Amino acid sequence: MTARQGRILLAGIPTPVTEGEGGVRLPDGRVVAEGEVHWLPPVVPRTTFAIGLNYADHAKELDFRPPDEPLVFLKGANTFIGHRQRTPRPADVTFMHYESELAVVIGTGGRGISRERALDHVAGYTVANDYAFRDYLENYYRPNLRVKSRDRSTPLGPWLVPRERVADPQALEIVTTVNGTETQRGRTSEMIFGVAWLIEFLSGFLTLSSGDVILTGTPHGLANVKPDDEVVSEVVGVGRLINYVEKEA
Amino acid sequence: MGLIDSMVPGRHTVYAAALNRSATLAALGDALRQPPYQAPPRAPVLHLKPANTWSRPGAPVRCPPGAEAVALGGGIGLVVGRRATRVAESAALDHLAGLVVVNDVHVPYSSHFRPAIAQRCRDGFCPFGSLASLVSGTDPDRLAVTVEIDGRTVAREGPGYVRSAARLLADLTTFLTLAEGDVVLLGELADPPLARPGQSVRVIVDDVGDLVNPIVA
Numbered sequence: 185m186t187a188r189q190g191r192i193l194l195a196g197i198p199t200p201v202t203e204g205e206g207g208v209r210l211p212d213g214r215v216v217a218e219g220e221v222h223w224l225p226p227v228v229p230r231t232t233f234a235i236g237l238n239y240a241d242h243a244k245e246l247d248f249r250p251p252d253e254p255l256v257f258l259k260g261a262n263t264f265i266g267h268r269q270r271t272p273r274p275a276d277v278t279f280m281h282y283e284s285e286l287a288v289v290i291g292t293g294g295r296g297i298s299r300e301r302a303l304d305h306v307a308g309y310t311v312a313n314d315y316a317f318r319d320y321l322e323n324y325y326r327p328n329l330r331v332k333s334r335d336r337s338t339p340l341g342p343w344l345v346p347r348e349r350v351a352d353p354q355a356l357e358i359v360t361t362v363n364g365t366e367t368q369r370g371r372t373s374e375m376i377f378g379v380a381w382l383i384e385f386l387s388g389f390l391t392l393s394s395g396d397v398i399l400t401g402t403p404h405g406l407a408n409v410k411p412d413d414e415v416v417s418e419v420v421g422v423g424r425l426i427n428y429v430e431k432e433a
Numbered sequence: 434m435g436l437i438d439s440m441v442p443g444r445h446t447v448y449a450a451a452l453n454r455s456a457t458l459a460a461l462g463d464a465l466r467q468p469p470y471q472a473p474p475r476a477p478v479l480h481l482k483p484a485n486t487w488s489r490p491g492a493p494v495r496c497p498p499g500a501e502a503v504a505l506g507g508g509i510g511l512v513v514g515r516r517a518t519r520v521a522e523s524a525a526l527d528h529l530a531g532l533v534v535v536n537d538v539h540v541p542y543s544s545h546f547r548p549a550i551a552q553r554c555r556d557g558f559c560p561f562g563s564l565a566s567l568v569s570g571t572d573p574d575r576l577a578v579t580v581e582i583d584g585r586t587v588a589r590e591g592p593g594y595v596r597s598a599a600r601l602l603a604d605l606t607t608f609l610t611l612a613e614g615d616v617v618l619l620g621e622l623a624d625p626p627l628a629r630p631g632q633s634v635r636v637i638v639d640d641v642g643d644l645v646n647p648i649v650a
Binding site: 229231324333 | 443444446448452470471472474476478479480481484485497545548550554555608610611612615
């Protein structure tokens with residue numbers, strides 16, 4: 185089976201790596217501990233489609249009726265960082281919360297993809313933490329970019345897990361811990377719009393391409409996070425994405 | 434050769450300022466204080482034109498099934514020349530490589546509450562012209578934008594932006610870093626003309642250039 189794939193900065197150069205026994209296998213075959221490398225997102229997202237309110241209980245938590253069609257928003261290239269990196273929290277923010285999500289990476293693009301064939305178009309899966317800074321919410325093109333596309337506010341990784349290694353993307357558990365305490369737990373079976381459905385929907389009006397990423401939404405269980413918090417977003421079987429909150433300089 | 438030849442999906446982001454014409458806000462009037470908006474916008478209102486929308490001069494723009502016409506947002510693209518984080522308004526234009534004629538094409542819609550992905554982000558809905566260098570001392574927001582359909586002028590709008598180019602760049606870079614090669618659309622026309630399949634559309638920005646695309650079914 186194909187190995188999990190990552191990207192790190194090695195001597196300042198973005199370098200592809202694979203998962204090795206107990207760590208990260210470098211191109212020269214050496215294996216180093218995962219805490220000792222500078223992680224980059226496992227892919228450079230081409231276009232990122234994020235789905236809001238895709239879990240019924242989370243929609244309720246935000247006081248929204250579950251939508252009839254998906255709420256889709258886009259993210260800029262500035263926002264992505266890798267595993268074990270730091271996300272700034274501005275001093276004037278009173279509510280910054282994580283959103284742990286299953287991320288889908290498109291492998292083979294296309295237009296008009298049917299949901300029956302949709303998963304054949306997936307390269308693999310990874311984990312995203314789609315942070316939100318709710319103080320900046322405004323009701324224009326909501327959620328607006330100031331809330332959802334800030335610099336370094338979308339950790340992605342650690343690994344791209346080839347699709348062959350994920351039997352069913354709708355049977356995964358999502359768990360978030362903050363400083364070791366569990367704050368969020370849900371299952372991808374509770375998505376309102378599943379992965380295959382979303383691929384059919386998006387490719388129904390635009391062309392998906394290799395490297396496009398779909399962030400599939402977060403389940404119930406938001407919590408405010410503060411500087412120095414360690415936030416771990418885990419999609420069991422896909423990856424365990426660590427992020428540190430820091431005070432914005 | 435259009436600007437698009439130097440644009441790399443994944444590395445470059447195209448941001449578009451929405452509701453950045455005073456006339457657009459004025460037309461919304463009291464609705465800005467009603468649900469779902471509740472209050473006039475504070476920060477710049479933005480949407481993105483993703484890589485599948487990027488297109489070149491002469492490329493056909495497809496009017497989607499079910500739509501009779503597409504709206505021609507037109508506009509001026511600010512092409513970023515060097516990385517910009519928290520730039521001062523007075524220094525903002527120094528970060529530009531130049532200007533480009535853009536057409537922010539969309540299927541007409543009325544609600545600005547949710548991102549209008551299905552309306553704004555269809556394949557080929559963001560053609561770019563050629564990069565024109567920024568003449569020192571030029572305020573991009575003072576340049577008139579004209580739209581012609583089949584050779585006839587259907588729209589011409591001069592200044593009247595809520596945020597000038599420099600102010601927009603300063604406000605955006607308080608929370609996002611603009612990278613070299615990113616493009617920021619200054620704002621579409623307040624009253625975008627409609628074009629139907631079979632028509633040829635031309636966007637002209639004074640001192641920058643023009644951009645011609647056929648509309649097809």
